[in-house]
Amino acid sequence: MAENKILSINNLKKTFGEHEVLSDISLDVTAGEVLTIIGPSGSGKSTLLRCINLLEQPTAGEIIYNDANVLAPGYDITKYRAKVGMVFQSFNLFNNLNVLDNCTVGQQTVLGRSKEEAEKIALENLAKVGMDPYIKAKPRQLSGGQMQRVAIARAVSMDPDILLFDEPTSALDPEMVDDVLDSMKALAHTGLTMILVTHEMGFAKDVSDKVIFMDQGYVAEIGTPEQIFNHPTEARTQEFLKRYL
Ligand code: ADP
Ligand code: MG
Numbered sequence: 001m002a003e004n005k006i007l008s009i010n011n012l013k014k015t016f017g018e019h020e021v022l023s024d025i026s027l028d029v030t031a032g033e034v035l036t037i038i039g040p041s042g043s044g045k046s047t048l049l050r051c052i053n054l055l056e057q058p059t060a061g062e063i064i065y066n067d068a069n070v071l072a073p074g075y076d077i078t079k080y081r082a083k084v085g086m087v088f089q090s091f092n093l094f095n096n097l098n099v100l101d102n103c104t105v106g107q108q109t110v111l112g113r114s115k116e117e118a119e120k121i122a123l124e125n126l127a128k129v130g131m132d133p134y135i136k137a138k139p140r141q142l143s144g145g146q147m148q149r150v151a152i153a154r155a156v157s158m159d160p161d162i163l164l165f166d167e168p169t170s171a172l173d174p175e176m177v178d179d180v181l182d183s184m185k186a187l188a189h190t191g192l193t194m195i196l197v198t199h200e201m202g203f204a205k206d207v208s209d210k211v212i213f214m215d216q217g218y219v220a221e222i223g224t225p226e227q228i229f230n231h232p233t234e235a236r237t238q239e240f241l242k243r244y245l
Contacts (some may be wrong), residue, residue, distance in 0.1 A: 005023035005064075006031040006193055007052070007162060012061035014047055021047045023059070023217035032191045036204040039214035039226075040240060045197040047220075048214070049164045052195065053084045082110050085160035090166040091147040092137040093095070099126065100135040103154045111158065118157070125153040129183040145176025152183050156192075163187070201244045205229050213237045 007029040014022040021044045029035055037045050050056040052063065054077055063070040070080050093102050103122035107113045113121070126132045129149035131166045139147055148168055155163055162173070165184065169177045181203050188194055198204055203226065204211060211228040213221040213236070221234045232238050 004031040005029070008062070008064040009048075009052070010062040010064065011167050012048070012051060012063070013059045014044075014051055014056060015059045021057070021217055022051065025214075025217070025219055027212060027222065029133075029193060029195065030159075030209075031193055034188045034194045034196070034207050035216055036208040036211045036225075037195065037197045038199070038201070038204065038211060038240070039220075041168060043214045044217045045214055046166050049086065049166050049195065049197060052162075053086050053164055054081060055086075076152045082158065083161040084164065085155040085158055085162070086164045086166065087148070087151050087155050087168050090173075091139070091144070091151045093147055093151060095139050098136050098138055099131060099142075099150050102139070102150060103157050106154065106158055121157050122153065123203065125156045126150070128156075128186065129153050130179070142174045143176055145179050148172065148176075148180045150181050152180070152187070156187065160192070162193045162195065165194065165198070167199065169198070169200060193195050201229065201241070213240065215240075 005028055008026055009027050012022055012025040026047060037048065039045055047056060051058045058071060065080060068075060070077060087166060097105065100119060100122055103126060104115065104118035107118035107121060108115060126135065129152055131146060131149050131153060134142065134146065169180050172180065181200060185207055208225045210226050211223060212219050213228060215236050221228060221232060221237045228237065229241065232241060
């Protein structure tokens with residue numbers, strides 16, 4: 001493959017007890033690509049993202065990052081985790097810390113940056129999402145959309161190679177959604193590799209390089225946004241997308 005593959009998932013499987021949630025997932029991610037995962041509730045989208053950043057331990061399969069299998073014994077998963085960021089539906093900010101400290105604490109503890117350097121980087125990234133006027137605010141003083149933009153600035157401040165988003169706008173009031181999507185779109189244009197789960201089909205069509213339709217723990221269909229949204233070949237994809245017309 002001529003393209004610069006940053007991540008390959010090969011035959012990934014995840015079971016919880018008897019319940020097989022991911023049956024056989026294989027996919028490739030090229031550096032700089034925006035990959036969107038769509039699919040019904042319960043199809044395993046969150047579990048896949050959580051396996052990719054090792055919040056869950058996969059049951060079988062490979063995660064190849066820059067040509068090394070992250071799941072192999074002896075692999076330095078601490079470094080890998082620092083390179084793969086995640087933005088959650090529920091923001092997951094530190095409620096006792098103000099906006100600026102939320103964006104600097106990981107940089108200092110995980111990356112070993114000085115407070116000054118971490119603050120400089122945090123301020124740049126907060127400005128990009130329009131949250132620099134709020135550096136002294138505590139999360140509870142912010143709207144959901146503002147909290148999510150802080151969470152994005154925090155994740156980006158860690159210099160991830162890959163940023164995962166799990167339904168980042170699903171918990172937001174409708175009027176907040178566009179600000180967050182705009183921040184994500186701007187990020188996509190910086191060349192950051194992004195894997196996102198979303199129900200915002202218009203957004204997905206607009207920003208994605210590749211779209212995956214997941215169903216019952218399998219990749220049911222994969223293609224360009226044009227293929228998946230305009231000419232889906234699988235009946236399950238067609239059925240699912242009808243709900244969004
Ligand atoms: P999606 O994000 O597509 O809605 P999830 O990955 O959250 O799907 O969940 C897929 C299935 O895995 C669901 O049936 C869910 O109940 C199950 N599941 C997810 N996490 C756990 C867990 N920690 N323990 C047991 N079952 C889980
Ligand atoms: Mg989910």
